[in-house]
Amino acid sequence: MSSAGIIIVGNEILSGKVADTNSHYLCKELRALGVDVERVAVIPDVIDTIAAEVRSQSAAFDHVFTSGGVGPTHDDVTLDGVAKAFGVDLVLNEALAARIERAQGSRPNESQLKMAKIPAGAMLVDAGDLWLPVVIVKNVHVFPGIPGLLQKKFESVKERFRGIPFKLRRVYLSRRESEIAEVLNRVLAEFPEVLMGSYPRTGREDFFVMVTLESRDDAYLQRSLDVLLERLPEGSIQRVE
């Protein structure tokens, strides 16, 4: 099973002006592919902070995904941070500069050329119908912050990450968490390989607790589910998905 880390770059997120939706999208997609996201970090547009986080996540996880900070303005410094993390320079990529010129039909200005400067040794992967490719530096995938673009770019590379996906079962209960916690603990002791979650409702849902069981092994998952359903208090089960 491969692991991943996500780095969301953006003062606009930390200052509460914009809500990040990219990390939830990536977590969901990566989970479905069988990749285990182990950390999401939201950090400011500061080169040294980005470099330190990229270096640390790149060493700790199989794959790293960054979002944001790749446009033409003064606060777009993600590629500077990625280059610094690996001790390489940003270099003008002539193919990228040519693409930008073709796309707009005129010579790019200084700000636009900034988007053609990438870390030395970076790999470029075509992203479907987008005119800018995905920039990959070692195990770090650099995505834009705009959700529609990030999703298109992720779609274009995601098959590289496919492993054995998890199967997920959900049990919705009409009891409070504290009334079923001991049953859950006993089932988990018998099925230590199952990933068990227990989530009290967060709003006005019709259940009190959602219990989730996950495993890559279908039969094992089913056995743990059977034992759980048998042990839960009578009448507490609302539905199983």
Next chain:
Amino acid sequence: MSSAGIIIVGNEILSGKVADTNSHYLCKELRALGVDVERVAVIPDVIDTIAAEVRSQSAAFDHVFTSGGVGPTHDDVTLDGVAKAFGVDLVLNEALAARIERAQGSRPNESQLKMAKIPAGAMLVDAGDLWLPVVIVKNVHVFPGIPGLLQKKFESVKERFRGIPFKLRRVYLSRRESEIAEVLNRVLAEFPEVLMGSYPRTGREDFFVMVTLESRDDAYLQRSLDVLLERLPEGSIQRVE
């Protein structure tokens, strides 16, 4: 100006089953209070990982806020992690145990008693009409993951954090970012103390770019706004807020 870090604990977020809304809420609220959020970390329900993140953020920032992992079940280990971060034990707090007993009118079971075990030396602050108080260990505020509860708890302590808040102005433009990037860079060079952001639209909004200017100093902010408006290309300004 004080700084803050946020730690969201929860496998359910990392595996994409649940979207975190607490960090956006806290970022927005803290910004309005004049507190600078410098990092959000989403990490799994693993004691050592929580301990390492708490230790690091507690040393780096004035205030730390955790969300999640404080219920009665096996995967609720945030307080274990906070205790480990500071090298103290979890101890049964008799006053908390008594509150739990009063609230439910019967002796708490083992799982419920788990919620009365807090790091030695923790401070308890009453949280309005909630029956469980806010647990504060050094500069770390431990909040539950359920948004309604987190918000009530934050409301009950937030006045402690109030500083001089930022003023924010927004300019909505009908030009692409690359067409105005150079103007922005020049204004920023003249007003280096202003915090400038530039955000391309993420969906079907009626503008192309939103530019934000922020400062704690009203007059300085207004001067930077006046200069920006004067320098922007004719006809590019849709509205100013």
